Amino acid sequence: MLRPADQIVHKAAWLYYTHGLRQDEVARRLNISRASVALYLRRARETGIVNISASTQLFRSDRLARQLEDRFGFEAVWVLGEEGLTDDPTAEIPTLAASVFLEMVQNGDRVGVAWGRTVYAIADAMSYADRQGVTVVEMCGNLGSPYSYRPDQCTMEIARRLNASGLNFYAPLVLSTEDLARQLREEPVIREQLDGIAGCDLALFTVGTLDEDSHVIKCGALGLDELAEIKKLGAKGVIAGQIIGSDGALLDCSYNRRMISADFESIRAIPRRLMVVQEDEKLEPLLAAIEGRFLTHLVLTARMAESLLEHAGAGEAEPAPASA
Amino acid sequence: MLRPADQIVHKAAWLYYTHGLRQDEVARRLNISRASVALYLRRARETGIVNISASTQLFRSDRLARQLEDRFGFEAVWVLGEEGLTDDPTAEIPTLAASVFLEMVQNGDRVGVAWGRTVYAIADAMSYADRQGVTVVEMCGNLGSPYSYRPDQCTMEIARRLNASGLNFYAPLVLSTEDLARQLREEPVIREQLDGIAGCDLALFTVGTLDEDSHVIKCGALGLDELAEIKKLGAKGVIAGQIIGSDGALLDCSYNRRMISADFESIRAIPRRLMVVQEDEKLEPLLAAIEGRFLTHLVLTARMAESLLEHAGAGEAEPAPASA
DNA sequence: CCCCTACATTGACTTTTGTCAATGAGCATG
DNA sequence: CATGCTCATTGACAAAAGTCAATGTAGGGG
Numbered sequence: 001m002l003r004p005a006d007q008i009v010h011k012a013a014w015l016y017y018t019h020g021l022r023q024d025e026v027a028r029r030l031n032i033s034r035a036s037v038a039l040y041l042r043r044a045r046e047t048g049i050v051n052i053s054a055s056t057q058l059f060r061s062d063r064l065a066r067q068l069e070d071r072f073g074f075e076a077v078w079v080l081g082e083e084g085l086t087d088d089p090t091a092e093i094p095t096l097a098a099s100v101f102l103e104m105v106q107n108g109d110r111v112g113v114a115w116g117r118t119v120y121a122i123a124d125a126m127s128y129a130d131r132q133g134v135t136v137v138e139m140c141g142n143l144g145s146p147y148s149y150r151p152d153q154c155t156m157e158i159a160r161r162l163n164a165s166g167l168n169f170y171a172p173l174v175l176s177t178e179d180l181a182r183q184l185r186e187e188p189v190i191r192e193q194l195d196g197i198a199g200c201d202l203a204l205f206t207v208g209t210l211d212e213d214s215h216v217i218k219c220g221a222l223g224l225d226e227l228a229e230i231k232k233l234g235a236k237g238v239i240a241g242q243i244i245g246s247d248g249a250l251l252d253c254s255y256n257r258r259m260i261s262a263d264f265e266s267i268r269a270i271p272r273r274l275m276v277v278q279e280d281e282k283l284e285p286l287l288a289a290i291e292g293r294f295l296t297h298l299v300l301t302a303r304m305a306e307s308l309l310e311h312a313g314a315g316e317a318e319p320a321p322a323s324a
Numbered sequence: 325m326l327r328p329a330d331q332i333v334h335k336a337a338w339l340y341y342t343h344g345l346r347q348d349e350v351a352r353r354l355n356i357s358r359a360s361v362a363l364y365l366r367r368a369r370e371t372g373i374v375n376i377s378a379s380t381q382l383f384r385s386d387r388l389a390r391q392l393e394d395r396f397g398f399e400a401v402w403v404l405g406e407e408g409l410t411d412d413p414t415a416e417i418p419t420l421a422a423s424v425f426l427e428m429v430q431n432g433d434r435v436g437v438a439w440g441r442t443v444y445a446i447a448d449a450m451s452y453a454d455r456q457g458v459t460v461v462e463m464c465g466n467l468g469s470p471y472s473y474r475p476d477q478c479t480m481e482i483a484r485r486l487n488a489s490g491l492n493f494y495a496p497l498v499l500s501t502e503d504l505a506r507q508l509r510e511e512p513v514i515r516e517q518l519d520g521i522a523g524c525d526l527a528l529f530t531v532g533t534l535d536e537d538s539h540v541i542k543c544g545a546l547g548l549d550e551l552a553e554i555k556k557l558g559a560k561g562v563i564a565g566q567i568i569g570s571d572g573a574l575l576d577c578s579y580n581r582r583m584i585s586a587d588f589e590s591i592r593a594i595p596r597r598l599m600v601v602q603e604d605e606k607l608e609p610l611l612a613a614i615e616g617r618f619l620t621h622l623v624l625t626a627r628m629a630e631s632l633l634e635h636a637g638a639g640e641a642e643p644a645p646a647s648a
Numbered sequence: 649c650c651c652c653t654a655c656a657t658t659g660a661c662t663t664t665t666g667t668c669a670a671t672g673a674g675c676a677t678g
Numbered sequence: 679c680a681t682g683c684t685c686a687t688t689g690a691c692a693a694a695a696g697t698c699a700a701t702g703t704a705g706g707g708g
Contacts, residue, residue, distance in 0.1 A: 002381060002382065002385035007382065007385075010378075010379060010381060010382035011382060011407055013378040013379070014378050014382060014407065016378075017376055017377070017378040018377075018378045018419060018423060019419070022663095022664070022665090023664075023665065024664085032687080032688090033687065033688050033689080034664095034665085034688090034689095035666090035667085035668095035687070035688055035689075035690095036686080036687060036688075038665065038666060038667085039666095039686090039687085041665095042666085044378070048379075049378065049379045049381075050376065050377070050378050050379070051375065051376070051377050051378075051379075052341055052374065052375070052376045053341070053342075053374070053375050054334075054337040054338050054340075054341040054342045054368070054373065054374050054375075055334060055337070055372075055373045055374070055375075055454050057326060057334060057373075057454070058326065058331065058334035058335060058338060061326035061331075083335055083338065095342060095343065099342060103431075106430045106431075107427075107430075130379050130381070346693090346694070346695090347694070347695065348694085356657080356658090357657065357658050357659075358658090358659095358694095358695085359657070359658055359659075359660095359696090359697085359698095360656080360657060360658075361695095362695065362696060362697085363656090363657085363696095365695095366696085649708105650707105650708090651706105651707090651708085652705105652706090652707085652708100653704105653705090653706085653707100654703100654704095654705090654706105655702105655703085655704085655705105656701105656702085656703075656704095657700105657701080657702070657703090658698105658699105658700085658701075658702085659698105659699100659700090659701095660697100660698095660699100660700105661696105661697085661698090661699105662695105662696080662697075662698100663694105663695085663696070663697085664693105664694085664695070664696075665692105665693080665694070665695075666691105666692085666693070666694080667690100667691085667692080667693085668688105668689105668690095668691090668692100669688105669689100669690100670687105670688085670689090670690105671686105671687080671688075671689095672685105672686085672687075672688090673684105673685090673686080673687090674683105674684090674685085674686095675682105675683085675684085675685105676681105676682095676683080676684100677680105677681085677682085677683095678679105678680090678681080678682095
């Protein structure tokens with residue numbers, strides 16, 4: 001189970017990090033040079049043999065975070081204000097989200113991952129960890145090559161970082177006809193994947209916008225003419241590829257019927273659902289997603305948190321229905 | 325929720341460990357000296373705001389560990405051979421056990437802790453972690469002051485290290501008469517604690533020996549005259565203060581009936597049960613504990629692992645009943 | 649209001665760690 | 679069997695982190 005080349009890395013990591021020996025002491029004990037020890041330790045950190053993580057409490061203790069938790073009944077909210085590196089909190093959302101996500105994933109979990117620019121950025125910012133028995137499952141169908149943020153790559157990358165196995169959908173996200181989509185959904189190999197989503201312990205996803213330059217358009221899943229059409233029908237956002245209205249329910253349109261993706265009941269059956277909102281333009285989609293009870297945990301910027309509270313304060317008080 | 329003094333420590337930890345800034349960069353950003361940053365970072369590590377942990381895979385990949393897993397059907401076994409600091413693996417068992425235990429504890433878990441010299445040593449070796457919503461419950465009654473390894477201290481220390489809340493038994497471990505023990509067990513506050521044990525997600529315990537210098541004797545729970553008596557009845561070991569025979573069942577004796585401790589069905593109802601065996605003299609007690617299906621996970625020395633396999637190889641093959 | 653104590657912070661120094669070009673070892677190929 | 683390749687390892691230097699005595703500061707008591 002442990003390659004002999006890794007053995008020495010594990011030993012060095014154990015002596016250095018757990019026992020607190022200095023690098024030269026570790027070197028002496030293992031009969032190698034100190035430079036090698038330094039090298040091994042770096043490899044140990046990079047591959048998740050050693051785990052270093054900072055608490056994300058800082059972002060939960062923000063006043064806005066507390067207010068959102070109270071107001072909407074979320075289990076936990078992380079708000080990114082001015083704490084970060086740059087003056088632009090948006091850029092650091094993926095880093096925070098990656099930390100939060102890693103904190104939430106437990107050994108043996110089955111994790112559902114939907115796709116989006118942000119999810120891809122999170123995968124990229126995530127450090128390697130050595131979890132046991134984790135499975136990462138894709139929550140929606142795939143897109144062809146023209147676009148670089150492919151859903152399956154996203155899933156696989158996250159799986160790789162967690163030392164987990166990844167389960168991809170062997171189907172496109174959108175098909176040409178409703179009939180073909182229906183037939184495909186009933187294929188055993190697809191059916192199985194769809195049914196497996198409700199059995200996840202944790203989900204990671206974003207809500208998408210519906211503009212000319214939003215993700216679903218740019219990646220070619222949705223055409224501009226079709227966009228105009230569904231916007232007339234009241235489309236407000238995108239969840240795992242599917243279009244939702246302002247009430248958070250699946251919009252009744254051909255596009256949605258031609259889709260292979262997790263159905264909303266399955267998503268809501270997942271006990272912990274982490275939504276990450278990066279861009280400040282996503283207020284409307286986020287409101288729709290909240291209305292649809294898609295999330296139990298939320299990561300967002302302070303600006304967005306403020307907009308959300310402003311908007312919610314104006315409306316009537318909600319009874320905070322967090323879990324399905 | 326976050327004391328203002330801790331805020332700066334969190335910020336420094338976040339910038340340094342998550343974003344990978346250098347200490348002087350962190351210092352500049354926070355308008356403090358680099359020396360302060362170094363100080364805060366140390367505090368962050370010591371208080372669990374930052375978590376650094378090395379994988380324990382090294383000890384699971386040992387040949388002996390695999391054989392034990394196969395032979396007895398344990399979920400996981402960690403074997404400590406010559407990997408450590410000193411030539412005495414026994415001394416390092418608590419360190420390894422602490423790492424393993426921390427790997428096993430998840431946010432929100434309810435953890436049962438039994439007591440023993442080894443459990444105390446584990447508590448001592450455990451690094452601080454910042455877990456959310458963990459509860460540590462004591463699995464047996466308490467002993468008075470004369471002895472320093474008090475069960476309640478043990479529970480509380482582990483709770484402290486995990487940032488968890490601790491639940492102690494408000495009762496002695498052994499009483500003078502069977503009748504008093506019976507009455508006390510029915511007291512609501514005690515009953516509640518006893519009933520709560522089966523609801524644990526994880527248990528940490530040792531098996532004790534029954535010699536003149538073993539723990540139960542030294543701490544005054546059991547007298548020498550009584551020891552001789554129960555040994556005649558076939559006593560082989562101690563689980564959470566209670567005497568078991570070679571079949572792992574509760575020994576039918578007055579001592580056991582005067583005891584306030586977790587009943588065995590409750591213990592076996594806990595899904596993950598980590599047993600740690602430190603001393604090489606515990607072969608007989610360990611065999612009895614295995615027979616009683618008290619453990620699903622095991623940490624022990626290579627020497628002990630060998631004895632165990634030798635002994636088991638001689639006997640007939642067991643069907644490996646790991647879980648209750 | 650002043651003094652004293654206890655603790656936080658810092659600058660300067662020492663120790664430890666990271667890095668990289670140079671070397672060596674293993675291995676497949678011509 | 680020599681050759682050229684890749685990759686692991688190392689020694690020496692540069693960079694970063696740890697430490698501690700000295701200084702500053704806040705708070706409590708007389």
